[in-house]
Amino acid sequence: MAVGVGMIGCGAMGIGIAERLLRQSPDIHLLGLNDPQESSIQKTRDRLKTDAKVHDDYHALLADKDIQWVMIASWNCFHHEQVLAAFDAGKHVFCQKPLAITAEQCAEMYHRWKRTDRMFNIGFTLRYSPHYRKINQLLRDGAIGKIVSFEFNETLEFNHGGYIMGDWRRLTKNAGTHLLEKCCHDLDLANWMVDSRAKRVASFGGLDFFTPENEKYIQKIGKNKEGRSAYCSWIAHSNFGPMVNPFTSDKDIIDNQVAILEYENGVRATFHANCNSAIPERRMYICGTEGLIRADVLTGELQLKRIGFDTEIETLNTIEGEGHGGGDEILAKELADSMLNGTEPSTGLEDGLTSAFTAFAIDEAMDTGKVVSLDKYWALLNE
Numbered sequence: 207m208a209v210g211v212g213m214i215g216c217g218a219m220g221i222g223i224a225e226r227l228l229r230q231s232p233d234i235h236l237l238g239l240n241d242p243q244e245s246s247i248q249k250t251r252d253r254l255k256t257d258a259k260v261h262d263d264y265h266a267l268l269a270d271k272d273i274q275w276v277m278i279a280s281w282n283c284f285h286h287e288q289v290l291a292a293f294d295a296g297k298h299v300f301c302q303k304p305l306a307i308t309a310e311q312c313a314e315m316y317h318r319w320k321r322t323d324r325m326f327n328i329g330f331t332l333r334y335s336p337h338y339r340k341i342n343q344l345l346r347d348g349a350i351g352k353i354v355s356f357e358f359n360e361t362l363e364f365n366h367g368g369y370i371m372g373d374w375r376r377l378t379k380n381a382g383t384h385l386l387e388k389c390c391h392d393l394d395l396a397n398w399m400v401d402s403r404a405k406r407v408a409s410f411g412g413l414d415f416f417t418p419e420n421e422k423y424i425q426k427i428g429k430n431k432e433g434r435s436a437y438c439s440w441i442a443h444s445n446f447g448p449m450v451n452p453f454t455s456d457k458d459i460i461d462n463q464v465a466i467l468e469y470e471n472g473v474r475a476t477f478h479a480n481c482n483s484a485i486p487e488r489r490m491y492i493c494g495t496e497g498l499i500r501a502d503v504l505t506g507e508l509q510l511k512r513i514g515f516d517t518e519i520e521t522l523n524t525i526e527g528e529g530h531g532g533g534d535e536i537l538a539k540e541l542a543d544s545m546l547n548g549t550e551p552s553t554g555l556e557d558g559l560t561s562a563f564t565a566f567a568i569d570e571a572m573d574t575g576k577v578v579s580l581d582k583y584w585a586l587l588n589e
């Protein structure tokens with residue numbers, strides 16, 4: 207059976223996943239493109255070698271009866287309206303993370319999805335990575351007993367931080383907060399590992415490095431071998447044009463944040479994000495009643511040790527392939543399977559919503575200086 211696909215948002219991630227998806231089967235046909243930026247449409251045409259119809263208005267794309275699946279990879283602030291419109295048009299949806307930028311939007315999407323029989327897959331690419339799948343399997347198999355507490359983090363390479371402070375993600379009106387936009391992956395992974403949802407949270411954070419007085423670091427660190435300046439050399443820059451100076455930009459996001467979380471099942475966790483790291487990490491340190499898992503997706507190293515006098519550290523290397531710890535390729539395979547065979551996606555709307563609600567509560571705690579209960583967020587799910 208042939209499947210028609212439309213793309214709304216044709217930037218780096220839109221193209222990246224579509225490219226992998228189209229390789230999965232000749233029965234998946236890209237039929238429509240929508241993006242306000244002509245350069246993104248042109249890149250999509252070149253990279254995907256497609257002559258798919260270009261629609262100036264995404265509603266026209268949604269009206270195409272030959273399109274059954276829509277892939278949304280626009281700015282986060284547009285996910286809400288575009289996903290709802292896609293459901294209204296009877297389409298199945300693959301939408302990039304985060305689900306949306308406010309709790310009310312997420313709740314509305316949840317209720318609308320509950321009333322459709324359409325599939326929804328959220329782009330939590332790391333969930334598909336063999337690294338995280340291995341950790342989750344070890345936890346489910348009881349390799350470290352019951353989780354008691356854990357640490358997790360996402361600290362970004364300094365150019366990656368510079369990129370975020372310079373592109374559309376620098377403004378919460380486009381992307382939501384940094385925690386929501388970038389660390390919704392980490393919160394989702396934590397929720398999945400703990401197999402529960404957060405009950406209450408607290409947090410501190412701020413913008414302490416990417417400020418105008420630190421612009422001097424661009425000169426101080428100097429240029430890379432290709433002659434590109436420090437803080438302006440993230441790979442995506444070369445794909446998507448000139449950028450705004452990350453130190454003097456009109457951003458309203460923070461560059462460092464810490465949070466503590468207590469889950470409904472009693473597990474406690476700490477999270478740390480920083481956008482200017484010399485040794486970037488995406489690490490988990492999970493303490494269970496019978497052992498410990500220490501793992502970093504960036505190195506692919508996963509260590510496991512059982513509690514005991516003569517137990518040894520078992521070290522596994524879990525990296526298979528590129529793109530979010532090998533997750534992009536597996537996500538594309540599973541997405542193709544959903545499209546062609548109706549297989550339920552591994553990550554769905556409820557995962558997107560749970561991660562987003564956790565981010566909203568943590569940011570509320572940071573903004574108010576209070577411990578925040580998530581009860582009021584979960585209450586939005588009652589009709």
Ligand SMILES: NC(=O)c1ccc[n+]([C@@H]2O[C@H](COP(=O)([O-])OP(=O)(O)OC[C@H]3O[C@@H](n4cnc5c(N)ncnc54)[C@H](O)[C@@H]3O)[C@@H](O)[C@H]2O)c1
Nearest residue numbers: 215216217218219241243246279280281284302303329331
């Ligand atoms: N799953 C992941 O690991 C991952 C990684 C990166 C980005 N993302 C997500 O993918 C989405 C796109 O990010 P990106 O890195 O590709 O950014 P990008 O800047 O490379 O591309 C965004 C594209 O969206 C287009 N766009 C803006 N407004 C639009 C609208 N109203 N309708 C249609 N298109 C519109 C822009 O013109 C641009 O071409 C975001 O939601 C982001 O959070 C996910």
